[in-house]
Amino acid sequence: MAREILLNAFNMNCVGHIHHGLWTHPRDRSTDFNQLSYWTDLAQLLERGLFDGLFIADILGVYDVYQNGIDLPLQEAIQLPVNDPLLLVSAMAGVTRNLGFGVTANLSYEAPYTFARRLSTLDHLTGGRVGWNIVTGYLDSAAKAMGRPRQVEHDRRYDQADEYLQVLYKLLEGSWQDDAVLADRERRVYAQPGKVHKVRHHGEFYQVEGYHLSQPSPQRTPLLFQAGSSPRGLRFAGEHAECVFISGNDHAAVHAQVDKVRASAVAAGRAAGAIKVFMGIAVIVAPSEAEARDKHAEYLRYASPEAGIAHFSSSTGIDLAAFGLDEPIQPHKTNAIESVVKTFSGWTKRRLLEQHALGGRYPLVVGSPEQVAEQLITWIDATGLDGFNLTRIVTPESYADFIDLVIPELQRRGRYKTAYADGALRHKLFGQGPRLPSDHPGAAWRDPARLEHQHSITHELRGLSSNALSLL
Amino acid sequence: MAREILLNAFNMNCVGHIHHGLWTHPRDRSTDFNQLSYWTDLAQLLERGLFDGLFIADILGVYDVYQNGIDLPLQEAIQLPVNDPLLLVSAMAGVTRNLGFGVTANLSYEAPYTFARRLSTLDHLTGGRVGWNIVTGYLDSAAKAMGRPRQVEHDRRYDQADEYLQVLYKLLEGSWQDDAVLADRERRVYAQPGKVHKVRHHGEFYQVEGYHLSQPSPQRTPLLFQAGSSPRGLRFAGEHAECVFISGNDHAAVHAQVDKVRASAVAAGRAAGAIKVFMGIAVIVAPSEAEARDKHAEYLRYASPEAGIAHFSSSTGIDLAAFGLDEPIQPHKTNAIESVVKTFSGWTKRRLLEQHALGGRYPLVVGSPEQVAEQLITWIDATGLDGFNLTRIVTPESYADFIDLVIPELQRRGRYKTAYADGALRHKLFGQGPRLPSDHPGAAWRDPARLEHQHSITHELRGLSSNALSLL
Numbered sequence: 042m043a044r045e046i047l048l049n050a051f052n053m054n055c056v057g058h059i060h061h062g063l064w065t066h067p068r069d070r071s072t073d074f075n076q077l078s079y080w081t082d083l084a085q086l087l088e089r090g091l092f093d094g095l096f097i098a099d100i101l102g103v104y105d106v107y108q109n110g111i112d113l114p115l116q117e118a119i120q121l122p123v124n125d126p127l128l129l130v131s132a133m134a135g136v137t138r139n140l141g142f143g144v145t146a147n148l149s150y151e152a153p154y155t156f157a158r159r160l161s162t163l164d165h166l167t168g169g170r171v172g173w174n175i176v177t178g179y180l181d182s183a184a185k186a187m188g189r190p191r192q193v194e195h196d197r198r199y200d201q202a203d204e205y206l207q208v209l210y211k212l213l214e215g216s217w218q219d220d221a222v223l224a225d226r227e228r229r230v231y232a233q234p235g236k237v238h239k240v241r242h243h244g245e246f247y248q249v250e251g252y253h254l255s256q257p258s259p260q261r262t263p264l265l266f267q268a269g270s271s272p273r274g275l276r277f278a279g280e281h282a283e284c285v286f287i288s289g290n291d292h293a294a295v296h297a298q299v300d301k302v303r304a305s306a307v308a309a310g311r312a313a314g315a316i317k318v319f320m321g322i323a324v325i326v327a328p329s330e331a332e333a334r335d336k337h338a339e340y341l342r343y344a345s346p347e348a349g350i351a352h353f354s355s356s357t358g359i360d361l362a363a364f365g366l367d368e369p370i371q372p373h374k375t376n377a378i379e380s381v382v383k384t385f386s387g388w389t390k391r392r393l394l395e396q397h398a399l400g401g402r403y404p405l406v407v408g409s410p411e412q413v414a415e416q417l418i419t420w421i422d423a424t425g426l427d428g429f430n431l432t433r434i435v436t437p438e439s440y441a442d443f444i445d446l447v448i449p450e451l452q453r454r455g456r457y458k459t460a461y462a463d464g465a466l467r468h469k470l471f472g473q474g475p476r477l478p479s480d481h482p483g484a485a486w487r488d489p490a491r492l493e494h495q496h497s498i499t500h501e502l503r504g505l506s507s508n509a510l511s512l513l
Numbered sequence: 514m515a516r517e518i519l520l521n522a523f524n525m526n527c528v529g530h531i532h533h534g535l536w537t538h539p540r541d542r543s544t545d546f547n548q549l550s551y552w553t554d555l556a557q558l559l560e561r562g563l564f565d566g567l568f569i570a571d572i573l574g575v576y577d578v579y580q581n582g583i584d585l586p587l588q589e590a591i592q593l594p595v596n597d598p599l600l601l602v603s604a605m606a607g608v609t610r611n612l613g614f615g616v617t618a619n620l621s622y623e624a625p626y627t628f629a630r631r632l633s634t635l636d637h638l639t640g641g642r643v644g645w646n647i648v649t650g651y652l653d654s655a656a657k658a659m660g661r662p663r664q665v666e667h668d669r670r671y672d673q674a675d676e677y678l679q680v681l682y683k684l685l686e687g688s689w690q691d692d693a694v695l696a697d698r699e700r701r702v703y704a705q706p707g708k709v710h711k712v713r714h715h716g717e718f719y720q721v722e723g724y725h726l727s728q729p730s731p732q733r734t735p736l737l738f739q740a741g742s743s744p745r746g747l748r749f750a751g752e753h754a755e756c757v758f759i760s761g762n763d764h765a766a767v768h769a770q771v772d773k774v775r776a777s778a779v780a781a782g783r784a785a786g787a788i789k790v791f792m793g794i795a796v797i798v799a800p801s802e803a804e805a806r807d808k809h810a811e812y813l814r815y816a817s818p819e820a821g822i823a824h825f826s827s828s829t830g831i832d833l834a835a836f837g838l839d840e841p842i843q844p845h846k847t848n849a850i851e852s853v854v855k856t857f858s859g860w861t862k863r864r865l866l867e868q869h870a871l872g873g874r875y876p877l878v879v880g881s882p883e884q885v886a887e888q889l890i891t892w893i894d895a896t897g898l899d900g901f902n903l904t905r906i907v908t909p910e911s912y913a914d915f916i917d918l919v920i921p922e923l924q925r926r927g928r929y930k931t932a933y934a935d936g937a938l939r940h941k942l943f944g945q946g947p948r949l950p951s952d953h954p955g956a957a958w959r960d961p962a963r964l965e966h967q968h969s970i971t972h973e974l975r976g977l978s979s980n981a982l983s984l985l
Contacts, residue, residue, distance in 0.1 A: 054634070056703060057703075062701075064698070064703065065698040065699075065701055066698075067698070072696045072703070075637035075638070075728070075730070076637075076638075077603060077606055077607055077638045077639075077640075080638075081607055101626075101627065101726070102723065103723070103724055103726075110706075111706070111709070111724065112706035115693075115703065115704040115705065115706050115709055116701065116702050116703060116704065116705075116706065117701070117703060118703035118704065121704075121724075121726065122694075122704070122726060122727050122728040123726050123727075124630065124633065124634040124637065124726070124727050125627075125630050125631050125634040127600060128599060128600065128602070128603055128631060128634045128635055128638065129603060129634075129638070130600070130603070131549060131600055131601060131602070131603050131604035132603035132604045132606065132607040132638070134549055134604065135549055135553055135604040135607055135608070136607070150624060150627055151627075152622060152659055152660070154573075154658045154659055154660075155573065155597075155622055155623075155659070158596065158597050159597050159600060161596065162526070162596040162597040162600045162601075163600055165547035165548075165596065166547070166548075166549045166552075166600065166601070166604070167549075168549075182723060183723075185722040185723060186626045186721055186722060186723025186724075187624055187626055187627070187721075188624070188626075188719060188720035188721060189720075217594075221587075224544045226536070226537040226538075226539070227537075229534075229537055229588065229589070229817075230588050231528060231529075231536065231544070231587065231588060231589060231590035232587040232588065232590065232593075232594070233587065233588075234582075234583070234584035234587050234588065237583070237587055247660060248660035248661075249658055249659075249660060250657040250658060251574065251575070251654060251655075251657060251658025252575055252583065252593075252658075254573070254575075254593065254594055254595050254596070255594050255595075255596050256547070256594040258547070345701075
């Protein structure tokens with residue numbers, strides 16, 4: 042079948058993202074993240090490597106679980122400071138033509154009406170190259186900073202997210218008809234009255250009465266990324282996501298997770314291939330295996346496994362500072378990323394520190410270009426994955442090495458594109474045009490009649506949703 | 514005294530901004546506003562003209578007062594569609610070195626914690642070239658789109674804005690000390706524990722407990738623009754604003770308003786010159802007076818006074834469609850821009866239509882380069898104004914004409930800079946460094962001890978504020 046491998050650069054608007062401690066490496070430039078040129082240089086580099094996208098993670102709040110404070114997060118810059126990701130996009134779009142931008146935004150703290158305009162604005166300015174990584178947050182420190190006593194409970198956050206997406210679909214897909222904008226100077230008609238509809242959403246979490254402020258952008262709804270792996274998160278993915286980001290350590294577990302993601306799409310009435318599945322991965326490559334191993338050893342000298350553990354502590358809600366090295370860890374589920382809890386339940390702190398030798402817990406591939414290409418292809422073929430989110434260990438060196446050494450090897454094997462496809466980000470990935478496909482629930486809101494009857498339909502959907510829930 | 518005139522381009526991320534109808538002019542490019550190159554080209558043009566800044570207005574909601582709907586706003590693109598202004602900035606910063614960016618954001622609908630991060634991110638990416646135009650909104654259509662029954666009442670919005678600014682100062686000025694970030698690779702200390710402080714704000718409108726997410730940016734607090742002209746708005750300006758944007762039709766009224774703005778600063782314990790005052794103005798210039806008059810006549814053929822009146826209707830909350838041409842207008846104050854209400858109270862619709870001949874109600878200067886320069890200098894010298902927000906009539910032609918013809922004339926008279934000053938936007942305008950001056954209330958929050966004692970101080974300030982209120 043020899044599918045081409047999809048590839049995002051995994052990054053964040055901060056110093057320490059995944060591989061903590063590597064900011065101290067003499068060739069690492071991540072401390073320049075406040076500079077615009079750091080990002081425009083990166084975007085151009087990635088476009089040279091024909092990367093599908095730059096995936097920019099984000100977090101609101103701080104990692105204050107480990108040692109009950111932020112001393113280590115400050116010292117090692119563990120996703121703190123962290124700047125807004127959306128504000129980077131237009132500058133990078135200006136120096137590239139094809140690179141996609143997958144930006145993370147936490148819907149718990151963004152009003153849908155203004156956020157819809159942000160998405161439309163970026164989709165316009167990039168010519169349809171924007172994706173949104175949908176997250177709902179898990180840190181109490183974020184909730185408190187936003188004036189709330191604590192996070193909303195996990196499954197309720199997804200109920201809220203379902204409704205949030207519905208509001209977005211109404212605004213992005215339904216409010217302006219395709220033929221609303223004429224921009225006809227002779228007739229003096231910029232947009233046609235009667236072709237722009239007011240959204241009247243009265244739901245459990247959101248009340249929105251208004252016209253979408255932006256005219257239709259190339260994709261309307263940006264490409265939808267998501268990373269949930271709990272049963273509730275998977276259901277959400279099946280209903281909404283077009284790209285899902287998973288993590289895992291071995292082929293069997295990842296294969297099982299890929300199958301679950303595809304099954305979730307089918308359960309929601311969509312095609313199994315309607316979701317592209319990406320896995321986070323770290324790569325150290327050099328012209329020869331020996332040089333790659335040397336590079337690995339050199340990187341290890343700058344990494345901070347303890348900083349990795351501090352990050353892990355916030356991901357699981359457990360302060361690992363207090364743990365003995367051989368004490369098994371049994372995370373509870375409150376305020377935790379469930380996929381992390383599930384994967385590492387029962388591990389000792391010693392094993393976790395080994396796993397975080399490079400400061401982060403992603404699978405690591407080390408070797409010559411041939412060896413790396415071989416292993417990546419094996420990951421794809423053994424698991425059903427569509428592609429990877431490639432971490433930065435030393436930046437931009439990790440990406441540059443990959444582009445110079447691994448990409449040509451993948452291309453020789455027919456497993457990586459040799460040129461960008463034309464069109465919007467969604468079209469580049471799925472080949473079916475810039476808009477949501479017809480089997481996606483968001484597409485249904487394009488019908489103006491539906492928006493006009495939205496009150497009754499909203500109630501109907503709520504009924505259906507309760508029924509679906511009782512069947513699970 | 515021969516002060517140099519300050520100059521912003523007045524613009525908006527939309528088609529029709531002030532001079533409604535001119536989008537139909539064959540040379541007008543405003544219908545390209547969804548394209549990134551429209552903005553990067555504009556930024557480079559303005560920098561060629563040594564403009565101090567690009568001032569980007571914004572509105573949430575729609576102008577649905579006139580004829581009780583949005584038919585005309587759609588047809589004439591009266592600030593609808595309108596995209597997000599902040600997302601334009603990084604692209605324009607990437608193609609310029611000195612131009613400032615004054616972006617409008619409505620604090621009523623932005624949580625201070627996430628908005629503070631947006632401001633810091635932009636200030637970092639632009640190297641300290643960002644200003645924030647503080648608005649609180651006045652449209653019920655925005656409130657309903659944001660899930661609220663109606664706008665908060667006028668003076669209460671300013672009470673809320675006062676507290677909002679206090680939260681921002683705590684985050685932007687107080688949370689990270691100047692020496693917090695070392696980025697010391699050898700010692701493995703990115704930021705120093707103990708130099709980053711948690712904000713604990715428990716106020717009437719906002720509850721914020723958290724560390725600011727961004728490290729100190731060049732200006733920390735961006736340059737603060739504001740445009741309030743009501744007594745309560747002026748009090749707010751006196752306490753917070755560094756640049757105030759006013760409008761007016763004659764020298765005497767503008768002079769009086771400038772004096773009020775300066776008095777408001779003095780009343781708040783700041784220097785009279787702590788606020789730069791800008792007035793909105795429209796200019797049509799050509800090599801000769803006759804050509805300028807021809808251009809004016811040509812522009813008038815494309816303008817829509819009715820669209821201007823529709824805009825005016827939403828500014829005042831009165832549907833002027835129903836008015837007879839000679840009926841005097843007595844706007845009430847609810848859901849209105851008070852400065853507009855005040856200026857036009859008692860006018861007839863006929864007079865308003867004449868005033869909106871070019872689609873908008875700004876003072877218009879038409880003439881040869883010498884005549885325009887002379888009139889602008891007279892405005893400045895007769896009123897005490899510091900500068901202008903120059904509208905676009907036909908874009909980018911209006912700006913290009915001004916740069917090619919008027920700027921050299923002003924320079925010849927020693928009334929316009931011939932090169933940019935170095936440094937951040939605030940420093941370029943005030944010459945006293947990138948940060949808030951010491952007599953600005955935001956500067957007091959730099960003292961870490963104050964942030965530590967913020968609970969009691971918050972209560973003290975509230976007491977003071979109530980006392981001040983009772984004295985007014």
